[in-house]
Amino acid sequence: MADTFEKVKQIVVDRLDVDEDKVTLEASFKDDLEADSLDVVELVMELEDEFDLEIADEDAEKISTVGDAVNYINSNQ
Amino acid sequence: MLKNQVALITGASRGIGREIALTLAKNGAKVVVNYAGSEDKAQAVVDEIESNGGEAIKIQANVSDESEVKAMIKETTKTFGNLDILVNNAGITKDNLLMRMTEADFDDVIDINLKGVFLCTKAASRQMMKQKSGRIINLSSVVGISGNPGQANYVSAKAGVIGLTKTTAKELAARNILVNAIAPGFIATDMTEKLDEAQKEQMLSLIPLNKLGKTEDVANVALFLASEQSNYVTGQTIQVDGGMVM
Numbered sequence: 001m002a003d004t005f006e007k008v009k010q011i012v013v014d015r016l017d018v019d020e021d022k023v024t025l026e027a028s029f030k031d032d033l034e035a036d037s038l039d040v041v042e043l044v045m046e047l048e049d050e051f052d053l054e055i056a057d058e059d060a061e062k063i064s065t066v067g068d069a070v071n072y073i074n075s076n077q
Numbered sequence: 078m079l080k081n082q083v084a085l086i087t088g089a090s091r092g093i094g095r096e097i098a099l100t101l102a103k104n105g106a107k108v109v110v111n112y113a114g115s116e117d118k119a120q121a122v123v124d125e126i127e128s129n130g131g132e133a134i135k136i137q138a139n140v141s142d143e144s145e146v147k148a149m150i151k152e153t154t155k156t157f158g159n160l161d162i163l164v165n166n167a168g169i170t171k172d173n174l175l176m177r178m179t180e181a182d183f184d185d186v187i188d189i190n191l192k193g194v195f196l197c198t199k200a201a202s203r204q205m206m207k208q209k210s211g212r213i214i215n216l217s218s219v220v221g222i223s224g225n226p227g228q229a230n231y232v233s234a235k236a237g238v239i240g241l242t243k244t245t246a247k248e249l250a251a252r253n254i255l256v257n258a259i260a261p262g263f264i265a266t267d268m269t270e271k272l273d274e275a276q277k278e279q280m281l282s283l284i285p286l287n288k289l290g291k292t293e294d295v296a297n298v299a300l301f302l303a304s305e306q307s308n309y310v311t312g313q314t315i316q317v318d319g320g321m322v323m
Contacts, residue, residue, distance in 0.1 A: 036251075038206075038248070038251055038252065042207075045203060045206070045207070
């Protein structure tokens, strides 16, 4: 869990160009991290590549916080 | 002009698609020749490109089948590393008067000519977003603007392509992916040979330039839209129709 979070955090920091301490499990990509819809799509694509999994469109739509992403990855690996 | 760029052209085994594949290859692009059924003709296009010193492969895929489309994009990037230019050209016709058109004929044409563009665009834009650049060129038709009796299915699909082009252009502009459409008029191909003489005569009388277009006329506009010459053009539909519809 912690490991996944660290990896996701690094990707989010790189991709969205935000401060590390803003990237908490509760942080919403759109509301707290200033991502637009396209940024989130790209982020999900990068997570798929990084964790070598395929996230279906209907699941991807449900990912709105950093914690959602971490949980999804942990339960699908 | 397109050195080291990778271009995927759907329905490239003949007609306008074939000409676009040859033209982009002539200008330096590595080309993926997609085809649905005509393997021999697709191979002939690959052979012609290679004999001119270019690089090309052929990939069989039905553009209306999402898994086949995804596999095609994967094979493209595996072979050539990138995907810079997508030309959505694959299309069919099943003409009939509205009153005689079957539901299946309507669905088949929409599936290939409109849904196919959506599926290929979706799969390709994933790669283009990663690259932060790309060109998508959709083949519409002038009848998608003017309407045409006997082609309710085809016209609906081609008008849909124009709307899809505009929406995709708006969604992907932020990632430097330019999306435009070409609306050819009456171009001499296998598809137009099916029309009878009376239909052709009637069409010619509507064309100010008073002649059929050539596949090269369309391919040259595709080259323009694929190249740096069109860096500030997106969301547009360029008619290549001899002035038929204004």
